Amino acid sequence: xxxxxxxxxxxxxxxxxxxxxxxxxxxxxxxxxxxxxxxxxxxxxxxxxxxxxxxxxxxxxxxxxxxxxxxxxxxxxxxxxxxxxxxxxxxxxxxxxxxxxxxxxxxxxxxxxxxxxxxxxxxxxxxxxxxxxxxxxxxxxxxxxxxxxxxxxxxxxxxxxxxxxxxxxxxxxxxxxxxxxxxxxxxxxxxxxxxxxxxxxxxxxxxxxxxxxxxxxxxxxxxxxxxxxxxxxxxxxxxxxxxxxxxxxxxxxxxxxxxxxxxxxxxxxxxxxxxxxxxxxxxxxxxxxxxxxxxxxxxxxxxxxxxxxxxxxxxxxxxxxxxxxxxxxxxxxxxxxxxxxxxxxxxxxxxxxxxxxxxxxxxxxxxxxxxxxxxxxxxxxxxxxxxxxxxxxxxxxxxxxxxxxxxxxxxxxxxxxxxxxxxxxxxxxxxxxxxxxxxxxxxxxxxxxxxx
Numbered sequence: 256x257x258x259x260x261x262x263x264x265x266x267x268x269x270x271x272x273x274x275x276x277x278x279x280x281x282x283x284x285x286x287x288x289x290x291x292x293x294x295x296x297x298x299x300x301x302x303x304x305x306x307x308x309x310x311x312x313x314x315x316x317x318x319x320x321x322x323x324x325x326x327x328x329x330x331x332x333x334x335x336x337x338x339x340x341x342x343x344x345x346x347x348x349x350x351x352x353x354x355x356x357x358x359x360x361x362x363x364x365x366x367x368x369x370x371x372x373x374x375x376x377x378x379x380x381x382x383x384x385x386x387x388x389x390x391x392x393x394x395x396x397x398x399x400x401x402x403x404x405x406x407x408x409x410x411x412x413x414x415x416x417x418x419x420x421x422x423x424x425x426x427x428x429x430x431x432x433x434x435x436x437x438x439x440x441x442x443x444x445x446x447x448x449x450x451x452x453x454x455x456x457x458x459x460x461x462x463x464x465x466x467x468x469x470x471x472x473x474x475x476x477x478x479x480x481x482x483x484x485x486x487x488x489x490x491x492x493x494x495x496x497x498x499x500x501x502x503x504x505x506x507x508x509x510x511x512x513x514x515x516x517x518x519x520x521x522x523x524x525x526x527x528x529x530x531x532x533x534x535x536x537x538x539x540x541x542x543x544x545x546x547x548x549x550x551x552x553x554x555x556x557x558x559x560x561x562x563x564x565x566x567x568x569x570x571x572x573x574x575x576x577x578x579x580x581x582x583x584x585x586x587x588x589x590x591x592x593x594x595x596x597x598x599x600x601x602x603x604x605x606x607x608x609x610x611x612x613x614x615x616x617x618x619x620x621x622x623x624x625x626x627x628x629x630x631x632x633x634x635x636x637x638x639x640x641x642x643x644x645x646x647x648x649x650x651x652x653x654x655x656x657x658x659x660x661x662x663x664x665x666x667x668x669x670x671x672x673x674x675x676x677x678x679x680x681x682x683x684x685x686x687x688x689x690x691x692x693x694x695x696x697x698x699x700x701x702x703x704x705x706x707x
Contacts, residue, residue: 267291272619276612280658282651284329286381289337292611295604296331299597302590303335306550307344310507315541316550319577321560322597326649328554331597332511335552339509340378345389345500347371347493348511356518357533358486359526364533365466368489371510372465386464390445393503397421415450422446425502432498433491437482442499444478466492490537497549507548515555519565531570538576538593560594600650606631608650609657616661624664630672634660637676 267275271288278285279292299320306316320328336346349355349370356363374383398409401421407414426439441460448456459477466484468474474483484492497508521527534553540546560577561568568574577593588596600608609631613624638653664670 266618267615269619272615276615276619276658279612279654282655284333286333286337289330289334291615292608293334294608294611295600296327296334296597298590299331299595300334300338302595303331303552304338307339307342307507307509310344310509310548310550313547315544315546315548317538317541317593318550318552319560319594320552320554320597321557321594323556323649324651326597326599326651328597329513330650332513332552332554336376336509336511337381339506340376340381343378343504343506344509345385345505345507346374346376346509346511347496348374348376348513350514351512351517352514353517353520356521356530358529362486364486364489365484367512368484368492369466371493377505386461389500389503389505390442390461393442393499394446394449396504397425428502429495429498432495434482434488435495437480438492438495438499440480441478490533494540494546494549498547501548507550509550509552511552513554515553515567516559518567519555519559519562524565527565528570531567531573534567535570535572535576538573557596602635605635605650605653608654609634612654612657613661616658616665620665622665622668624661624672626664626672630676633673633676 267288271291275285275288275292303318306318309316320331322328332348336348340346349367351357351367354363355367355370357367358364372386375385375389376383377385377388379385380388397418401414401418402408405414405417407417422443426443429435429439429442432438441463445457445460447453448460456478462468463474463478463480463483466489468477468483471481471483474480482488493508493510500508518527518530521530537546537551541549541551555567559566563569563574568577579589579592579594588598613626617624634657635653638648638656660672660675663675664672
């Protein structure tokens with residue numbers, strides 16, 4: 256097929272294309288390859304990346320992303336995740352669930368902390384599990400600094416003493432923070448374990464950082480530390496990690512929490528309020544300057560956020576802080592506000608998205624789909640003519656349906672997309688086709704220039 260003027264030319268590796276298409280077809284946001292399918296959301300991305308500049312300079316940020324199911328909240332979250340890791344940030348992310356909350360009587364807060372630390376990710380370890388790597392990088396950075404400042408080399412008599420002084424300086428600086436003394440003790444023990452080649456001690460320290468000791472006596476016996484991570488103090492430990500990560504050479508820490516709807520579904524009002532109170536504490540910490548080098552991004556549906564009976568707005572202190580002002584309207588949102596409300600993708604943006612999906616599919620299976628520009632318009636017209644589509648259709652559904660069409664076209668080489676749509680009783684609308692194609696061509700330059 257002859258390529259159209261607008262058709263994407265980048266070819267994704269097959270493993271990436273497989274992961275992207277399989278994830279999107281299953282309604283899941285892929286963790287790799289987002290740059291091949293990202294369209295729109297440029298203003299939202301720009302606003303969130305501006306936050307990371309503040310975080311890198313020692314500030315903090317807190318944002319809510321809200322939109323209907325399938326509107327692209329999780330997609331935007333992962334796009335930001337991949338971008339900031341490339342810029343030297345450490346990302347901790349998790350989805351809330353009945354077992355993972357901010358507060359609870361059965362260890363749900365600790366379970367959230369464990370999941371966040373388990374998913375700790377960096378540019379060189381994007382899949383998670385980066386805690387050992389971060390600790391090794393910290394020690395390596397200290398050794399390099401010590402060698403540069405003293406002119407000594409590792410193994411020389413005075414090098415170890417100089418390195419220990421540097422470690423003690425880091426530990427002492429953290430003692431002013433809540434639980435900083437114990438955190439510093441753990442860092443010091445990890446350093447000693449590395450020097451002595453004590454793998455058991457290293458493993459014990461990692462377990463402590465991950466919150467895997469269930470009792471204080473167990474931690475005291477293993478490490479001589481009289482404190483463990485628990486439901487009450489887990490957020491304090493995240494602040495300690497943000498301070499430590501900067502000393503390890505990273506720009507800061509981004510905390511991403513999805514599926515806040517699981518808090519909305521908590522049946523007991525008191526338990527919900529405790530969870531919302533934890534959100535308030537984190538929100539106040541970031542805006543009042545008590546937290547440094549840390550950003551928080553949380554995703555919620557509009558109902559979960561704004562329901563005055565069970566949602567986050569049912570907690571008066573949060574509602575008064577988060578309520579939208581009178582002048583922020585659809586089409587002219589305030590993207591510096593604590594809540595970023597995702598507006599639907601434009602018709603032309605969805606066309607570009609379909610073209611990108613087609614390019615991925617062709618590259619993966621080695622064929623040419625021969626889809627005319629008018630066929631993309633006909634497909635979207637068919638999607639938006641469904642009952643209730645005007646208010647309820649989401650990018651997730653459109654993506655799923657289009658990938659299904661591409662699968663059918665590949666498996667039936669003689670078939671054409673126009674014929675499949677015609678079988679369903681959908682017809683072309685010439686004026687709409689021309690309007691959409693003209694708008695798409697006008698916007699394509701902007702999309703081509705913007706890639707995360």
